[in-house]
Amino acid sequence: MHHLVASPTSGDHVVLRPGSPKALRIGASRFKDLSTAVECPAWLVEAGRNLWGLNLAQVPLSGTVLVREPQPYGWIRATHEVNLGCNYDCEHCYLATKQFSGMELDDRMRMLQILQDAGVLWFQITGGEPLVDRYFREVYTKAWDLGMIISILSNGSRLHDQRILELLDARKPQTITISVYGASETTYNALTRTRGAWNTFIKGIQAAREAGLCLRASLIVTKHNAHELDEMRGLAERWFESYDEYPIMGPTIYGGPESMFSQSYEHLRSRKPFTGCNAGTTFFHVDPHGHASLCKIGRDPYVDILTEGVEGLKRLNQIADVELQRAGACTGCGIQASCGVCPPQVKLYRQSKAPLATYCQHGKDREEVVRWLL
Template identity: 55%
Template sequence: MRDAGVLWLQLTGGEPLIDPLFLEVYALAYELGMMLTISTNGSRLHNSTILDLLTRYLPYRVVVSIYGATEATYDGVTQRRGTFKLFRRGLAAAREAGLPLRFNVIVVEDNKHEEAEMRALADGFGDDHHVYSNISPTIHSGPESLTSQSTEHLRARTPFTGCNAGVTHFHADPFGRASICKVGRDEQVDLIAEGIEGLSQLPPIADKLMLRTGGCSGCALQGSCGVCRPLAKRYQEANAPLASYCQQGGR
């Protein structure tokens, strides 16, 4: 990635801080001069080894997801007892260490009654936050995540006017397979086998994946559509309710 000119690297998952190679990967990326962002649930931020590394090699940003403002709700959403306590413990440690925090407030059916409290929790740390309430299928088009959608929190999307996926940025999985983004993984490039030269294949792949094909071809509302074609395909393969991603669903 360094040789390809990567300047900004986001480490995500799943939960990246439980990966046995996280410390090694993070330190190497930092030493190579990359600007680093970590997306995490915060449950491991209290770990002294991780905290020592992050304070020594300060990330650009640590983005923490919030799933509830109370123990009962948070543990209910994550379906793991004790996760709220780990979350709060991690936040306290990160704040004391001076890590640059940002928050993603995740609103679903089971925590929607605590949206205001989750926002207040983020604001209490004096940091920026973003609210996510439109739930997408899994990266494999699995529908299981869609059942958590709070229908009254579905937000109208701004029109999708294109993006630079596969051109100025790309996604790489733990096996070295590159795709245009974390959603559009239908065609991947094996960087282990092909090296960084393989990245030159991504722009034409992006052009192909962004074409309005399948159920989107010929739609008269394409100009105001709020989702890209790769994301629309995930919804379609998951048999998601049309209203959750398409303007036609509200007609």
């Protein structure tokens, strides 16, 4: 089992330690040296000691450093939904029906190999709730063993499972980001519409903290828990390394409006201007069926990577050129440069028939939003 990963990335080369935020940038010549070295070179011994507290003196390189082969495709990051199912039933969930389905194990292993062949280094595992997926441990182990630096998005309810804790302790993730739905048992259980959810959430967080895992928080703010926002912030400051707040409820991935009715009107705010992104160029998303798309929002068109392989991912560049352009009702808009909604998300808002004021700066009639939400 490797301790370090050496990999090309964005025209550069890095050495990373799974589970650590610290990274070492190295030149092309040093990266090439790692491909033929028998023992860890002196510069890596020094870096290992100073950055990660590792003693690499006279240690064989093989089995200590996983050196990833350069790839010609330019992909750096990917996210993967292991399923769309969840053990919660949150009203605000953008996945809507939350059905358990997806690839069998052999296809998941093949998909991960394709991602490595594409050059994916930073890999986010999400769901649904990924920790309740029947193949989570196998997918996580395979991705980690391929040299991917993994982050996990979870509700934390299964982090107390000893099998999962042992896996994450042996093969450290970079971070685990936990969605926080309240600061009290009553509010948390009501929002998740799941009996006992608060207790398993607390149990999971305590177990992960004791295991020394890096935890971050996403505070999900809806009309059902907004009255506890200050308490949620306090909880996050005590238990997590850092946190972000998510107060805007968008449409479902199918363009349905049902997730938006949990919006706290008081917390509906303007977004930062959308100035483009790297979706379809250095980043992509893979759903439970092996369909690669621009991102979690822009799911169509997609590439079936199990059928088309790594070469098929090249089509995402062409898809991005089309899907990331303003079109339809946005054509001719005079304030596009300050618009905070990406084109694929605008498409979902239109499908949901949401009031213009929920997502467009031209929509000034906030009373219409209030009436619609109520």
